Amino acid sequence: MESAQVVTALSALAQPTRLAIFRLLVVCGPEGMAAGQLAEKLQVSPANMSFHFKTLNHAGLIVNRQDGRFVYYAANFAAMNEMLAYLTENCCAGSGDGCDVPVGKCG
Amino acid sequence: MESAQVVTALSALAQPTRLAIFRLLVVCGPEGMAAGQLAEKLQVSPANMSFHFKTLNHAGLIVNRQDGRFVYYAANFAAMNEMLAYLTENCCAGSGDGCDVPVGKCG
């Protein structure tokens, strides 16, 4: 994953409503949840939800599928994991699991 | 960790220069790196660096200590891990490690 993509993904999550949407979808699993149901649960207007869905979608963090007149949204777990991996890559120069190394790797 | 704090942390990282700063510091480990050295490595003006340090600091993602006339910045690994945990909390309703569950948890 490249820096620009990660910035886009982080920007998408750096907003209260979108973070709440994403977290609900992470809990839901691959089947996802209907747009209207999310809107009701989060007390957000449909138009505003659509705006935020678009942002999350563009960032690759969620996917959607139409089912009748409902649109189901689900978290993209692969994208999430890649983003998290990017942040922790080569943590403490790869020395030790919990980053408990007292000595740094930079001068 | 609360939603507002996580939003602040994600906002802080959702910017190319700050993401680059943070990643360098993650690799460096607890000892960190001097402000000027980071500025040179990333080809960013000192004033601009200070602005971004402030943002990352306010978000709790980095810490700093003075050493002579240098200021060393280091990643706050605890804060980073809390933020990552917040995103994956109750992933797929806690059923299975890799979120490979084909059936969702929401209706």
Added chain:
DNA sequence: CAGTTATTTTAATAATTGTTTAATAATTTA
């Protein structure tokens, strides 16, 4: 103390972002 190096602050400007309202699109039901 004067000079140098390292970093931060301030002020100004340019660009991006979130919310609301109203209108539009797609799908189902009668």
Added chain:
DNA sequence: TAAATTATTAAACAATTATTAAAATAACTG
């Protein structure tokens, strides 16, 4: 086909954010 439901789009406005240049602060050196 017409009405109802679900969701998206477009336009407008308010608010926030990033960058630059100049000035200020802090710490060391001779």
